[in-house]
Amino acid sequence: MSQLSREQIRTMMGEVLANQGKELPADDSASLDAIGFRSLDFSELALSVEDELGTELNFDAPGLRSITTVSDVLDFIEQLQSA
């Protein structure tokens, strides 16, 4: 299975936010609360990644964790692809 790079995922995250009239800051340590990236946005990003890869991802694979920053989101999606 081909994988998306961290930068590609970041671009897609920016698009999800833009659809909601919000902006992705340059700093990956930015808090999701602060930028208004919520559960629905996270889920939309995951589905966008699925569509881009043309395969279903196992969302349970990376296990429970705290996702509070932009970097956490990118880590999660990266790990999801290699699960």
Added chain:
Amino acid sequence: MIQGSNRIVSRGFTGTWEELGTYDLPPAAAVFVRDHAEGVRAAWTHATSERETLVASVSRADDDLVTDMVGNGLAIAHTEGSSVQVVPATAARAPHPGRLWLLTSGSTGRPKRVAHTLTSLTTVKGDQPARTWLCPYTPGAYAWWQVVTLALAHPGNDIVFVEPDQLEDWPQLALETGVTAASGTPTFWRQAILRSGDTMAQLPLVQITLGGEPVDQGILDRLHEIYPQARISWIYASSEAGASIAVHDGRAGFPEAWLERQTGDRPRLSVVDDELVIESPYRAEGMDRDLHTGDRIEVRDGRVLIVGRLASDEINVGGSKASASAVRGALLDHPAVAWAAVRGRKAPLVGHMVTAEVVLEPGATATTEELAAWCAERLPEYAVPRRLKILAQIPIKESLKSDV
């Protein structure tokens, strides 16, 4: 009385019922047919002799189903034109003369056999005007039998059959064969209007019937625009419940006053926990008196609307309940949208998300962003489709449905 002089027009046969000929079948047989010509020949064989019959498209003859049938005393017959190959039943039993088996769609599990007779399937009663009906339904389906029994029972009611590979061009076929009445799903009608609007406008239709899927006001209005003189009816029917609701006033849903009404031999309609429940004299043998249909209803402005399947209508988005039919309604209200399908899709954190596919009106240029914004103005945030795809054409299955 059987109207043997009514005409059949199909790819494999054109002529009257009486000219069809019959199959040499065991007294209890499941007949798997390749096309409508073979289907009506099997129907005529049943109508003119004392026997027990199931008619279905050969695409439905899977191994499990066939094993179940032969074990239950039904021989299996595969038709090829006017000849037939028979596999005898493995269990011997006396046939039930007159019984007609129908297969349920199997959309909610394994297909079931439900028992009818020609009489229970003949739900259009009284004098009927002479018409040439278009029948696009799969051989052996309840809706197919509805049209077939109409042409068996009423003088001057002929049928033009549409094979699956003719679905894209049926308006031209209908024009050439003098069709004046047609029955189909809302998806079937939408697809035809989009693809063949010019030919559709030339059809001299006096009766238009819709069924098989939720019927929305948009498609009724569109058909009325094209055929202002035609009677436009929507029918609620299934192989289990029989034909139970017929509405001819050009409006979606049926009047609220019909609920809990007991009138002669008409079906009694009620609502239990948002589900349509029907007690119908036309139901299949052995069905519960009160049939829980699995269809979700909403009462709005004095009309009872059948909005979708209970099992698939509710999409749980992070604990909030989005209604697929409400989202679909919002999309269809957009002037650029000709057709829409809405589904839940598995997603992390929220469990499911609302997704949608749409087909635009010819020449329309709406973008997915515009459609999402339109929905956001009309729906709660969790119900706004986050993945929205614009398709080039309406997807349609053999059942003529889109599973919306």
